[in-house]
Amino acid sequence: MKARVALLGFGTVGQSVARLLIERHAETLELTHVYNRDVARKQVPWVPAGVIWTGAIEEVLSARVDIVVELIGGLDPAREYVTRALESGASVVTANKQLIARHGAELMALSRRHGGHLRFEGSVAGGIPVLRAIEDGLSADRLVRVAGVVNGTSTYILSRMEEGATFVDALADARELGFAEADPSDDLTGRDAAAKIAILCATALERTICPTHITCRSIESIEPVDLRYARELDCTIRQVAWAEAGEASEPVVAAVRPALVSRQSPLSRVAGSQNVVTVQGEFGGETAFFGKGAGGDATAVAVVSDLLAIVGTSDGTGAGPRVRPGAGTGVGPGARRAFRRAPSRVSADYSAPHYVRFTVADRPGIIARVAEAFAKQDISINAVLQHPGMPADRLPFVMTLERCSETRLDAAMTDIARFDFHVQTPVVLPIFEGAL
Numbered sequence: 001m002k003a004r005v006a007l008l009g010f011g012t013v014g015q016s017v018a019r020l021l022i023e024r025h026a027e028t029l030e031l032t033h034v035y036n037r038d039v040a041r042k043q044v045p046w047v048p049a050g051v052i053w054t055g056a057i058e059e060v061l062s063a064r065v066d067i068v069v070e071l072i073g074g075l076d077p078a079r080e081y082v083t084r085a086l087e088s089g090a091s092v093v094t095a096n097k098q099l100i101a102r103h104g105a106e107l108m109a110l111s112r113r114h115g116g117h118l119r120f121e122g123s124v125a126g127g128i129p130v131l132r133a134i135e136d137g138l139s140a141d142r143l144v145r146v147a148g149v150v151n152g153t154s155t156y157i158l159s160r161m162e163e164g165a166t167f168v169d170a171l172a173d174a175r176e177l178g179f180a181e182a183d184p185s186d187d188l189t190g191r192d193a194a195a196k197i198a199i200l201c202a203t204a205l206e207r208t209i210c211p212t213h214i215t216c217r218s219i220e221s222i223e224p225v226d227l228r229y230a231r232e233l234d235c236t237i238r239q240v241a242w243a244e245a246g247e248a249s250e251p252v253v254a255a256v257r258p259a260l261v262s263r264q265s266p267l268s269r270v271a272g273s274q275n276v277v278t279v280q281g282e283f284g285g286e287t288a289f290f291g292k293g294a295g296g297d298a299t300a301v302a303v304v305s306d307l308l309a310i311v312g313t314s315d316g317t318g319a320g321p322r323v324r325p326g327a328g329t330g331v332g333p334g335a336r337r338a339f340r341r342a343p344s345r346v347s348a349d350y351s352a353p354h355y356v357r358f359t360v361a362d363r364p365g366i367i368a369r370v371a372e373a374f375a376k377q378d379i380s381i382n383a384v385l386q387h388p389g390m391p392a393d394r395l396p397f398v399m400t401l402e403r404c405s406e407t408r409l410d411a412a413m414t415d416i417a418r419f420d421f422h423v424q425t426p427v428v429l430p431i432f433e434g435a436l
């Protein structure tokens with residue numbers, strides 16, 4: 001029996017999903033509906049004649065399809081459509097990170113209540129099957145940390161800056177090549193990565209956290225000089241998102257920061273739209289997943305693999321989801337562990353060595369005053385780096401600090417901000433030398 005599949009959204013990913021379904025999986029999965037606003041302009045000749053093109057969501061939701069694939073993006077009306085599809089007993093596959101990060105717990109509960117499945121592999125790291133690998137391949141371990149470089153726009157910009165481009169030029173190139181959206185603010189500020197790390201945290205650490213409670217820092221403060229200093233320290237700079245969990249009563253430590261990452265770390269080994277996700281297990285140690293983090297075709301592979309997992313192709317049953325034994329009961333290959341627990345508090349009080357770049361109007365005694373402010377917070381200086389021949393009225397120098405908590409560092413930086421020698425706000429970056 002073929003599973004009947006309705007597609008909501010015929011954009012970049014939706015079109016790739018339709019192609020993959022039609023060209024490779026027509027024997028198992030039957031595309032029955034394509035829903036999109038102003039649908040007439042979306043119609044293409046390569047979709048089989050029997051498929052219903054519609055701009056009326058009611059037509060899709062009342063058709064009792066087996067699986068609804070949500071690829072319109074955003075929170076509204078995606079949340080309403082997914083909710084109604086799950087309430088009707090259908091399964092849902094989505095690549096919508098904001099929807100799952102914010103409402104994963106409620107939607108997962110709904111899927112369990114009504115006997116459908118909810119899968120969202122494409123919502124994190126595009127084509128890398130990281131959620132499935134964590135849930136299926138690492139389930140025996142106790143995972144304590146998940147980290148990633150999961151935003152292609154930021155990685156592209158920082159890689160270009162490594163080659164000497166300014167931030168503004170790198171962003172313009174990213175836009176021209178389609179790596180950055182018209183409004184890239186979620187990518188640059190870290191909000192996009194925060195949604196992804198919230199989903200990874202729910203899956204790997206089995207702790208539900210609200211993405212809006214994760215503090216983010218933008219990559220916009222990074223300048224080419226930071227990448228030059230990073231190179232001297234055998235590092236590069238990437239936007240890193242991570243979450244760590246200890247006891248259930250303790251908050252989850254999670255943050256998104258531009259950070260210096262050692263050239264030895266897997267986090268440094270991505271460029272362009274590639275993503276990397278690392279997980280740290282108590283028993284198995286560190287495991288890294290690399291691959292294409294975005295793009296219609298790569299994401300479509302994740303989406304269609306979710307469809308195949310639901311219809312049971314992978315375990316050979318071939319049964320449609322509405323009749324599938326075990327659906328929604330928490331057993332069998334369709335079961336998900338993510339988003340089952342009550343929400344956890346989030347803290348950003350992590351500890352790491354740090355890089356601080358000051359830009360000052362030079363005069364005697366600056367380093368002594370900065371050092372005193374750090375000492376007051378019990379923070380030790382590791383090294384001071386300064387390039388010769390820089391202008392005295394706008395002099396950059398860098399201090400690297402021994403491992404310290406971000407809270408103490410923030411307190412020191414608040415003191416330091418009061419000094420009148422700054423010509424620019426200092427740039428503060430954690431340094432990740434291997435595992436975080």
Ligand SMILES: NC(=O)c1ccc[n+]([C@@H]2O[C@H](COP(=O)([O-])OP(=O)(O)OC[C@H]3O[C@@H](n4cnc5c(N)ncnc54)[C@H](OP(=O)(O)O)[C@@H]3O)[C@@H](O)[C@H]2O)c1
Binds near residue numbers: 011036
């Ligand atoms: N692109 C990627 O590389 C990628 C990677 C991973 C995950 N994702 C996720 O996949 C989802 C889809 O992304 P995409 O890149 O395919 O986006 P997209 O190209 O903008 O496609 C979205 C489609 O949905 C339609 N749509 C939007 N709002 C609608 C509404 N209210 N009612 C009906 N139709 C609506 C759009 O129609 P119009 O043509 O009228 O705008 C468009 O055809 C998003 O959640 C995104 O975050 C994308």
